[in-house]
Amino acid sequence: MEVKRYEQSDLDRYLKNDFVLKELEKYPEDFCFASQNWFKNIPAKRMIYADVYNELLNSKGKKILDVGGGFCSLSRKLIENHDYTLLDIMTRDDHDKLKAFELKTKPFWKNLDWAEFIPEGTYDYIIASDIFPNVDQRLEKFLRKFKPYAKKIVLTLTCYDKKSILADFFERTVQVLHSKLKRVDADKLIFVRAPDTEATNKILKTCIGENFPALQTSADSLFKNGRIVYKVILG
Numbered sequence: 001m002e003v004k005r006y007e008q009s010d011l012d013r014y015l016k017n018d019f020v021l022k023e024l025e026k027y028p029e030d031f032c033f034a035s036q037n038w039f040k041n042i043p044a045k046r047m048i049y050a051d052v053y054n055e056l057l058n059s060k061g062k063k064i065l066d067v068g069g070g071f072c073s074l075s076r077k078l079i080e081n082h083d084y085t086l087l088d089i090m091t092r093d094d095h096d097k098l099k100a101f102e103l104k105t106k107p108f109w110k111n112l113d114w115a116e117f118i119p120e121g122t123y124d125y126i127i128a129s130d131i132f133p134n135v136d137q138r139l140e141k142f143l144r145k146f147k148p149y150a151k152k153i154v155l156t157l158t159c160y161d162k163k164s165i166l167a168d169f170f171e172r173t174v175q176v177l178h179s180k181l182k183r184v185d186a187d188k189l190i191f192v193r194a195p196d197t198e199a200t201n202k203i204l205k206t207c208i209g210e211n212f213p214a215l216q217t218s219a220d221s222l223f224k225n226g227r228i229v230y231k232v233i234l235g
Contacts, residue, residue: 001235003215005230007222010047014043014047019050021039027073033070036071048130048156052154052156057077059081063083064084064124064126065146065150066084066087068087068088069127069129070093071088076105079105086108086109089111090111114128125150128142130156139207151235154231154233156229157229159195159200159227160228161196
């Protein structure tokens with residue numbers, strides 16, 4: 001079990017050899033995909049990707065389920081060298097372009113919400129990077145569903161630390177931060193509370209056990225919106 005909070009020192013160290021950016025630039029045709037552009041424009045995202053996937057980019061023969069991982073130039077290496085499945089509804093991308101790439105390589109993409117997916121045996125790695133709990137608040141359900149099928153689960157968890165970064169904001173807004181969403185199929189607004197570190201710790205302890213080392217809050221963020229990103233490895 002490993003728990004890590006990404007900090008400025010991690011980014012400074014990574015940028016001395018920014019190999020993700022070098023790989024992105026080899027395939028300019030991949031800039032039609034959202035993940036490719038996010039990685040190009042946000043150094044912290046490249047650093048986190050490098051940390052999560054580096055072992056797999058330099059190995060072969062693993063069975064991998066990548067939940068919400070998106071597609072970028074480095075995905076090519078994962079697809080080529082592993083039994084790799086991308087489980088992602090790819091809402092920001094042109095599905096026809098991804099299908100065209102898949103036809104030239106091998107089947108790897110499942111256009112499903114993870115809750116609808118039926119695991120196919122045991123996976124060496126199940127990865128869910130930057131989806132919980134910021135854009136998907138079903139972390140507890142995810143862990144209960146996939147833990148029995150994974151030798152190792154790698155998560156990056158994005159939280160907002162109301163005790164530090166957003167303290168002043170919370171004092172002005174009745175201690176609650178919400179995102180306002182609009183349903184596309186109805187004239188309704190939905191309000192979702194932004195996840196904080198304390199709430200995320202409670203979910204992890206419930207699913208993993210009281211011996212889980214708590215995520216430690218921080219006053220520093222690598223992102224303009226103040227979010228804190230943690231890496232959690234189970235198994």
